[in-house]
Amino acid sequence: MPEKVKLAYLLAGGCAGCDMAVVDLSETLLDVLPQLEIVFWAPTVADVKYKDLEAMPDGSIDVGLVAGMVRLSEQEHMVKVMRRKCKTLIALGICASMGGIPGMANMHSKKEIFDTAYFDTFSTDNPEGVVPRTNCLVDGKYELTLPDFYEKVRSVASVVDVDYLTGGCPPHHSFIGAALTAVLEGKLPPRGSWLTGGKAVCDVCKRNPALQGKERELIQDIKRVTDGEPEQDKCLLQEGYICLGPVTQGDCNAQCPNVNMPCRGCGGPIPGVKDFGLRAVSAIAASMTDEKLVDKIDCPAKLFYRYSLPSSILGGKLK
Amino acid sequence: MKRIEINPMTRLEGHGKISIFLNDEGNVDNAFFQTVELRGYERFLRGMPIEEVPRTVSTICGVCRGVHYTASVKAADAVYNVAPTPTARKIRELFLNAHYVEDHCAILYALGFPDFVVGPTASPAVRNLIGLIEIVGEQTGRAVLKKRRSAVRIMEILGGRPLHAVAAVPGGWSKRISEEERQEILELSRDLVELGQMTLQVFEDVVLKNKQFMELVLGDMYKVVCNYVGTVDEQDKLQYYDGIHKIVDPAGKEIGRFQGKEYLDYIAERVLPWSYQKMPYLKKAGWQDIADGDNTSLYCVGPLARYNIGSGFDTPLAQEAYEKMKETLPPGPVHNIMVYHWARAVELLNAAEKVRQLAEDESITAPDIRTPLGEAVGEGVGIIEAVRGLLIHHYKTDSRGIVEDCNLIVATTHNKGPINVAIRRAADHFIKDGKVDEGILNMVEMAYRPYDLCLACATHALPGRSPLQINIYDAQGKIYETMQNF
Numbered sequence: 001m002p003e004k005v006k007l008a009y010l011l012a013g014g015c016a017g018c019d020m021a022v023v024d025l026s027e028t029l030l031d032v033l034p035q036l037e038i039v040f041w042a043p044t045v046a047d048v049k050y051k052d053l054e055a056m057p058d059g060s061i062d063v064g065l066v067a068g069m070v071r072l073s074e075q076e077h078m079v080k081v082m083r084r085k086c087k088t089l090i091a092l093g094i095c096a097s098m099g100g101i102p103g104m105a106n107m108h109s110k111k112e113i114f115d116t117a118y119f120d121t122f123s124t125d126n127p128e129g130v131v132p133r134t135n136c137l138v139d140g141k142y143e144l145t146l147p148d149f150y151e152k153v154r155s156v157a158s159v160v161d162v163d164y165l166t167g168g169c170p171p172h173h174s175f176i177g178a179a180l181t182a183v184l185e186g187k188l189p190p191r192g193s194w195l196t197g198g199k200a201v202c203d204v205c206k207r208n209p210a211l212q213g214k215e216r217e218l219i220q221d222i223k224r225v226t227d228g229e230p231e232q233d234k235c236l237l238q239e240g241y242i243c244l245g246p247v248t249q250g251d252c253n254a255q256c257p258n259v260n261m262p263c264r265g266c267g268g269p270i271p272g273v274k275d276f277g278l279r280a281v282s283a284i285a286a287s288m289t290d291e292k293l294v295d296k297i298d299c300p301a302k303l304f305y306r307y308s309l310p311s312s313i314l315g316g317k318l319k
Numbered sequence: 320m321k322r323i324e325i326n327p328m329t330r331l332e333g334h335g336k337i338s339i340f341l342n343d344e345g346n347v348d349n350a351f352f353q354t355v356e357l358r359g360y361e362r363f364l365r366g367m368p369i370e371e372v373p374r375t376v377s378t379i380c381g382v383c384r385g386v387h388y389t390a391s392v393k394a395a396d397a398v399y400n401v402a403p404t405p406t407a408r409k410i411r412e413l414f415l416n417a418h419y420v421e422d423h424c425a426i427l428y429a430l431g432f433p434d435f436v437v438g439p440t441a442s443p444a445v446r447n448l449i450g451l452i453e454i455v456g457e458q459t460g461r462a463v464l465k466k467r468r469s470a471v472r473i474m475e476i477l478g479g480r481p482l483h484a485v486a487a488v489p490g491g492w493s494k495r496i497s498e499e500e501r502q503e504i505l506e507l508s509r510d511l512v513e514l515g516q517m518t519l520q521v522f523e524d525v526v527l528k529n530k531q532f533m534e535l536v537l538g539d540m541y542k543v544v545c546n547y548v549g550t551v552d553e554q555d556k557l558q559y560y561d562g563i564h565k566i567v568d569p570a571g572k573e574i575g576r577f578q579g580k581e582y583l584d585y586i587a588e589r590v591l592p593w594s595y596q597k598m599p600y601l602k603k604a605g606w607q608d609i610a611d612g613d614n615t616s617l618y619c620v621g622p623l624a625r626y627n628i629g630s631g632f633d634t635p636l637a638q639e640a641y642e643k644m645k646e647t648l649p650p651g652p653v654h655n656i657m658v659y660h661w662a663r664a665v666e667l668l669n670a671a672e673k674v675r676q677l678a679e680d681e682s683i684t685a686p687d688i689r690t691p692l693g694e695a696v697g698e699g700v701g702i703i704e705a706v707r708g709l710l711i712h713h714y715k716t717d718s719r720g721i722v723e724d725c726n727l728i729v730a731t732t733h734n735k736g737p738i739n740v741a742i743r744r745a746a747d748h749f750i751k752d753g754k755v756d757e758g759i760l761n762m763v764e765m766a767y768r769p770y771d772l773c774l775a776c777a778t779h780a781l782p783g784r785s786p787l788q789i790n791i792y793d794a795q796g797k798i799y800e801t802m803q804n805f
Binding site: 013015017018023071102104112113121122123132141142146172173224225256264298302303306 | 583
C-alpha cells in the first residue's frame with residue numbers, strides 16, 4: 001500500500017462553512033480517510049498538538065488546506081506556519097482565496113466597526129464609554145489581554161503564496177471530494193492555478209440563452225430580486241436582475257440561478273481576470289441598452305465586490 | 320497573584336480565551352471568558368438592500384447554516400410589513416427543522432457524546448468523533464453520517480445550496496417545491512426520525528443507565544443558576560420558527576413575554592473592556608456584574624433554557640421523551656448544564672418529526688411562494704430559536720429597504736455571562752492549593768462544552784474538542800509552565 005498522504009487543515013478567520021462542507025462529505029469522508037494521515041486539523045478531527053505542528057520539519061506535510069480570511073495577528077502567524085510546513089498549500093473557499101464576505105468590512109475603518117458594535121447598536125449599554133482593549137486591568141488586579149485587530153481584512157492568498165486557489169462560499173461538498181481525489185491521485189494543475197473546471201456560471205446555467213440556441217438580449221432595466229418574479233428558464237441578467245454569472249467560475253453548477261436567484265460571485269473570477277469587481281461592472285455594463293443603468297444599482301461596491309474586496313486593486317475604501 | 324490563561328485556539332483564530340486568577344493560597348480568585356469575535360457585520364450590512372441580507376448574514380456562521388438566514392428573512396418580512404405566504408412559511412419551517420436535525424446531530428456526536436461514550440477521563444486523543452466511531456463501530460458511524468446527510472440534502476433542495484442557502488426572499492421563498500422533490504424529502508425524513516430515535520437510545524444506554532455519569536449530569540460543579548429565555552406557542556409548547564419569547568426566573572416564575580422590537584424592553588448588552596463580545600443581561604434586574612444566583616440578571620438560551628421555559632413538544636415521540644426527562648429530573652427549572660445535551664437529543668427528534676409532518680403535507684407544493692411587496696415601513700425585527708438559542712436580527716432601512724442600521728444578538732452572546740460563571744465554578748471546584756494538572760483541562764472543558772457550540776459558532780470552530788492552552792504565571796508574571804491539549 002502506498003504511503004499515506006499527510007494532510008493538515010487550518011481555519012483562519014471564517015465561519016466554518018468550509019469545514020462543514022468537508023463534514024458534509026459524510027460517508028465519502030470515511031472512504032478517503034484511510035488514504036490520509038491527518039497530521040493537523042484544527043480544531044476537531046485530529047487532536048494533534050500545535051507545538052508538534054511547529055516542531056514538524058518545514059515541508060514535511062504533503063497538503064495543507066486553509067479556509068477563512070486574516071484579520072488578527074494570530075491568524076497571520078498560523079497561516080505562515082502552515083505555509084512553511086506544507087509542500088502544497090490550498091486556499092479552500094473564497095475567503096481564503098479573495099477575502100470573502102467578511103472582506104466587505106474593508107469598506108469601513110476599524111474605528112467605524114468598533115463604534116457600531118460598542119456604541120451605536122440599539123441594545124448596547126455602555127455608560128462608561130469603554131472599548132475593548134488589547135491590554136486591560138480589571139478591578140485593579142486582573143490583567144487581561146486581547147489579540148490585535150488589524151485595520152483591514154486580507155485573504156490568505158495575499159498573506160502567503162498559496163499553490164492553489166478555490167472558490168465557493170463554501171465550495172460544494174462534491175467539489176471538495178473531487179479536489180481531495182485529485183490530490184490523492186496527484187492530478188493537480190500547475191502551481192498558482194485555481195482548482196476549477198474553468199467554466200463560467202453561465203456556461204453551466206440552464207437559463208443561458210446561448211445554450212438554448214437563442215440570441216442574448218440587452219438589459220433594459222435594473223431589477224432587485226424583490227421586483228416581481230423571474231421567468232422560468234430565462235436569463236436573469238437579461239431580465240434585469242444583476243447576476244455575476246458571466247465572470248464567475250461555475251464549479252457550483254449554477255445552483256443559485258437554478259433556484260431563481262442571481263449569482264453573487266462566490267465562485268471567484270473566471271481565468272484571466274485580475275480585479276473581479278471591475279471585470280463584473282464592465283461585463284454587465286456592456287450588456288445594457290444604456291450604460292447609465294449602472295447608476296440604478298444600489299450599493300455597487302458591496303454587490304460587485306461582495307466576495308473579493310480585499311483582493312481588488314484598491315483593497316477596500318481608501319478614505 | 321497567579322494567572323492561568325486557557326487559550327482556546329486564540330493563536331489560530333483569535334476568538335476566545337479564558338484567564339483564571341489564583342490567590343496566594345493557590346485557589347481561584349476570579350475567571351474571565353474572553354471572546355474575540357468581531358467581523359463587523361453590523362457595520363458593513365449598511366447600504367445593502369435588505370433582500371441581499373439573508374444570503375450575506377448566513378456567513379456569520381457555517382455551523383449554524385440555517386439560522387441567521389431565517390431570522391434575517393423574517394426581519395426582512397417585517398421591514399416590508401408582510402407575512403410570508405402559507406406555502407413559503409411551511410418551506411421555511413421545513414428548512415429550519417432540517418437544519419436542527421443536522422446541527423444537533425453534529426453537536427451531539429462530535430461534542431457531547433464523546434465525553435460519555437469514550438469516557439470523561441479518556442485521553443483527549445481519542446475523546447472525539449473518530450474515537451467515538453471506533454467504539455460504536457464503523458457501521459453505526461456510517462449510519463449516523465448518512466442520516467445526517469439526508470438533512471443536509473433537504474436543505475439543499477429547499478435553499479438551493481447545502482450551505483449558505485439563497486432561496487429566501489422578503490415575503491416568501493424564490494423556489495417552488497415540486498411533487499417529486501416533496502416525495503424525496505418525505506423519503507429522507509424517515510432517516511431523520513430514525514436518527515432522532517437512535518440518538519435518544521444512545522443517550523439512554525450510555526448516560527441514563529450509568530450511575531456515575533448521572534452524578535456528573537446532576538452534580539453541583541456543572542451548574543449555573545440563572546434566568547431562561549425561550550420561545551413557545553399559545554399552548555406553551557416549544558417553537559423554533561416563530562412564537563412568543565418567554566422569560567422565567569431561576570425559580571421558574573414567568574417574568575415577561577415579548578415579541579419583535581419589545582426585546583429592547585428586556586435585554587441590554589454591556590460592553591466589557593476585556594472582551595470583543597458584549598455581555599447581555601435582563602434590564603429589569605439591572606446590570607449586576609457576572610454572578611449567578613436567585614437575583615441574577617444573567618440569562619441563558621438554548622436547549623436547556625427551552626426545556627425550562629416550555630411545557631413540552633408538539634410532536635408525539637418528542638413529547639414522550641420530554642415526559643421521561645420530567646420524571647427523571649427534579650421539578651422546576653434545571654440548572655445543571657449537562658442536561659443541555661439531553662434536551663438537545665429530544666429536540667433532534669422533535670425537529671425530525673416536524674420535517675416528516677411538513678413533508679407529508681401535499682400543499683407544500685402549492686404555487687403561492689411570494690407575497691408582493693410594497694414600500695418598506697423601515698424597521699423590522701426577526702427573532703427565531705436558533706439551534707443554540709434565541710437569535711435576534713433587527714434592521715432599520717429607508718423606504719426602499721436599504722439597510723441603514725442593524726443590531727444582531729446571537730445565542731453565543733446571550734450565553735456569555737452564564738458561560739463565564741460555569742467556567743469560574745468549575746475552576747473553583749477543581750483547582751485547589753495551586754495544583755493544576757492535565758485533568759483540569761478536561762474539567763474546565765466540560766464546564767463550557769454544553770454551551771460549546773455557541774462558542775464554536777462564535778469562534779468558527781468545528782463542533783468538537785476545543786484546543787486549550789493553559790499558561791501558568793508566577794507572581795512576577797513569568798510563565799513557569801505551559802500545558803496544551805493540541
